[in-house]
Amino acid sequence: MRYGREAEVLKDISFELPRGSFHFLTGPSGSGKSTLLKLIYLSEQASRGRIEIFGQDLAALKRADRPLMRRRIGVVFQEFRLLEHLSVFDNAALAPRIAGRKPGAYRADVADLLAWVGLGDRMHAMPQALSGGEKQRLAIARAVINRPDILLADEPTGNVDEAMALRILRLFTELNRVGATVLIASHDTDLVIRSGMPVLNLDAGRLAQAPPFNPELAL
């Protein structure tokens, strides 16, 4: 994968994420973690190579089918990317609304999910009024409201303290238990090791050796 005439950001990478698996994606800044996630959530197109998601080759995927695939992928961004003009409730309700569901059919689901992520009393608030942790949980709620088959997160604990980071990790683990395939890009080595989950380690655009698993630190 390369941007324009720049050097390749990702090269010679080959891996498979089994359905229902949980992986961390680690590596230093500039190693290509965000680019890899972008390729998976269809925000970028690979300049060469082959990517298959749900058994479909992305290069052969018609433009009209890309939104349908995106609806099966939930994404949590490091910088949240919340819509500032929409309330917490409206932000969380974005995906079912776009999928064409009637408000009456998903109002209760959104309310339950926001309560589950600890935002039950902030549903009317605007994103500007939320703390970093609250924004992060709202971003997660927005990503999982449609029960995606794949959940991607880019540095989801980058803006929160350790206690909140562990809480968010438990949230992802819970989502994984109910069937989502989870891939989390993270700098937080301590969190990665404590999770005990398998790791894809990127270094200079290539997949490198994964760090050893330490069961004593597992959650």
Added chain:
Amino acid sequence: MSLAFDANRWWPAPLLPRGDGRDWALLFVVAALSFLAGLAAVGALAGERAAAGWRSELIGSATIIVRAQGTDTADEEAARAAEVVSGTKGVAEARALDAAKADALIAPWIGANALPPDLPTPRLVAVDLDRKAPATGAELKRALSAAGIDADVDDHSRWTAQIMRAGAAIESTGAGLFLLILAVLGAVVAFATRQGLAARRDVVEALHLSGATDGYIARLFQARFARSAAQAGLAGAVLAVLAAVLLKLMSTGDDQFTALLPIAWRDLAAPAPFPILAALVAAVTARMTAMAVLAERP
């Protein structure tokens, strides 16, 4: 005020942020275009009516210029000419104008009482033609020649052709202006749509990643610009109607103004369709532009 949030009463908020500074500029431009289009439509209708009126006057009449000949006086010759053409097919009525009226017609050029009384000036015969099947100038000339009357016939065809050309020019100019204004409106909306997509890139990105199709996002911009264009178009159309009313009131009692621009009350309805047209043009342009811009994204 209670901050309690009742999820059961929640209803989705608009996905695009409600208006910003750029929208005000767009509203102003669309209102101004609507105002100009409204005035152009009223002007074209009034101009066309003026041309039609003049054309009707000219087509329905002819003038015969009779020169004195032989022993008959000019008045006698004119009376005979009137009698001859009265019996011609396609003529409703013909009447010889007396010397005083003939002199009055040429007075603006040579002055009153400037002619010596014994100067043989031509006499005029005013002919009202049958409007359904008017006699031509050639037919009148033939009838007069057959009766041995030396006369020229002016059936106003030269002026009629010019006025018809002027009427057609007014119509085509009005239609051209209207189309030009719609084209400008489309261009302005296309520009605003591109600006809107660029300014709300974060919204577009979030919608895309949440599974929105290009059509879904384009519809948001389409609805936003159609509504703005309809509102601004309505404001401009109302202003155009007010301006036309003012022109009509100003022209009351001024015959020349009324003859040039005879605005009828029903003409004031001409700007009415513009808000709808503006909304349609804005919707189509915004959709096409948004679809084209979104197609450039992965």
